[in-house]
Amino acid sequence: MSAPPPSPSIAARLGKALAGLAGLAILEHLSRKGRHAMSPASPDTGAPDAPEGRQAAPRRHGDTAPGQQRTEEDVRSSVRTYLIGFALAALLTAISFAVSATDLVYAPAVPVALIVFGLAQVGVHLVFFLHLTTAPDSINNALALAFGVLIVLLLVGGTLWIMMHMNQNMMPAGPHMGHP
Amino acid sequence: MSAAAFAAPAEGAPPERTQDPYRLGRGAGGDDESTGHGAGGPSPKHIVVGYGFWIFILADFVTFATLFAAYAVLKDATAGGPTGAQLFERGHVALETACLLMSSVTCGLAVVAMRVRNRFWFQAAMLATAALGAGFLALEVQEFAGLVAKGAVPSRSAFLSALYTLVGCHGLHVSVGLLWLLTMMAQVAAKGFRDDVVRRTTCWSLFWHALDIVWVGVFTVVYLMGLRP
Numbered sequence: 001m002s003a004p005p006p007s008p009s010i011a012a013r014l015g016k017a018l019a020g021l022a023g024l025a026i027l028e029h030l031s032r033k034g035r036h037a038m039s040p041a042s043p044d045t046g047a048p049d050a051p052e053g054r055q056a057a058p059r060r061h062g063d064t065a066p067g068q069q070r071t072e073e074d075v076r077s078s079v080r081t082y083l084i085g086f087a088l089a090a091l092l093t094a095i096s097f098a099v100s101a102t103d104l105v106y107a108p109a110v111p112v113a114l115i116v117f118g119l120a121q122v123g124v125h126l127v128f129f130l131h132l133t134t135a136p137d138s139i140n141n142a143l144a145l146a147f148g149v150l151i152v153l154l155l156v157g158g159t160l161w162i163m164m165h166m167n168q169n170m171m172p173a174g175p176h177m178g179h180p
Numbered sequence: 181m182s183a184a185a186f187a188a189p190a191e192g193a194p195p196e197r198t199q200d201p202y203r204l205g206r207g208a209g210g211d212d213e214s215t216g217h218g219a220g221g222p223s224p225k226h227i228v229v230g231y232g233f234w235i236f237i238l239a240d241f242v243t244f245a246t247l248f249a250a251y252a253v254l255k256d257a258t259a260g261g262p263t264g265a266q267l268f269e270r271g272h273v274a275l276e277t278a279c280l281l282m283s284s285v286t287c288g289l290a291v292v293a294m295r296v297r298n299r300f301w302f303q304a305a306m307l308a309t310a311a312l313g314a315g316f317l318a319l320e321v322q323e324f325a326g327l328v329a330k331g332a333v334p335s336r337s338a339f340l341s342a343l344y345t346l347v348g349c350h351g352l353h354v355s356v357g358l359l360w361l362l363t364m365m366a367q368v369a370a371k372g373f374r375d376d377v378v379r380r381t382t383c384w385s386l387f388w389h390a391l392d393i394v395w396v397g398v399f400t401v402v403y404l405m406g407l408r409p
Binding site: 085 | 223226227229230231233234235237238239241242245246248250253270274277278281282284285289291292295296382385386392393397399400401404405407408
């Protein structure tokens, strides 16, 4: 991440920025710790007369917004997640290109191999870039995605199925109809 | 309905937390007793907005699915014109893919910088994203110009119509995403990390990652499969 900086002034600036990032991360971490420490008391008592501190403290919710990384992650591990995702996606892309350009894979199986690697890469994007999980706090997002995938499969699969049938029914193989 | 009604302690009953350890917006209590704001209430705005935009993105995936289906049906209908294997260049597509993939990573880094409210790294990562996105668009325009120069215009064959529709629709999305990106850079510069600006930027990052996911489908189905003889 941090290439050797070319000049001292830029180095100073980089260092300052990094220190700022680290400091903010620590601050965030500490404030989160504080919230956790006091939270067990407030939500579970259910007392109508809430203590004064409760109004100021943000309400805790179990849901995670789509694309939102868990707030427990510090900056370093967040960045690492993206870099791991990048490495995996780049690897899968390279494999896809290699499979299509060479004879590594038995030729008739190449389209299937390409689809498999493509789907794997979509999975990498969903997990490492969009932070989609099946944990309870993001189950709404996962279910919405599952419904989207269902529609996409119905659309693409159904279209191909119907159109292939039509091709078979309307263009019987014959010497006079070989090519349009 | 008051939160106290739910929290009425019964003998031997476990505390509410163990029944709903993740507290999915329920039982968290609230200061407002009115409908939808009392016990738990709706999720905070940044979650509702993000979820709504996620639904839009899924709908966008469905739109692209129709274009993919049309392309898959029409890809062999070349009407005696050029085929994909004659038109596509693998190196060019690899370059486009690299641009978009790296822009997706820098987009993620921008969101991390936004989370810790660091303006410098946010703007730097957004600028990198914009440069890579613009690079992708430039490569795509160059490719289309090359196709037109070879006479492979959309009206030449059904295959080319479907190709321009699918790839062009993706390119249009990237253009819109690029405009949105620059808008968010300007808004953060002018207004800082205000709640609404942060929400918009989060939605934009979802949009940008989604474009990369669609591109995975495009380079797999259109280019890599099209390049096979």
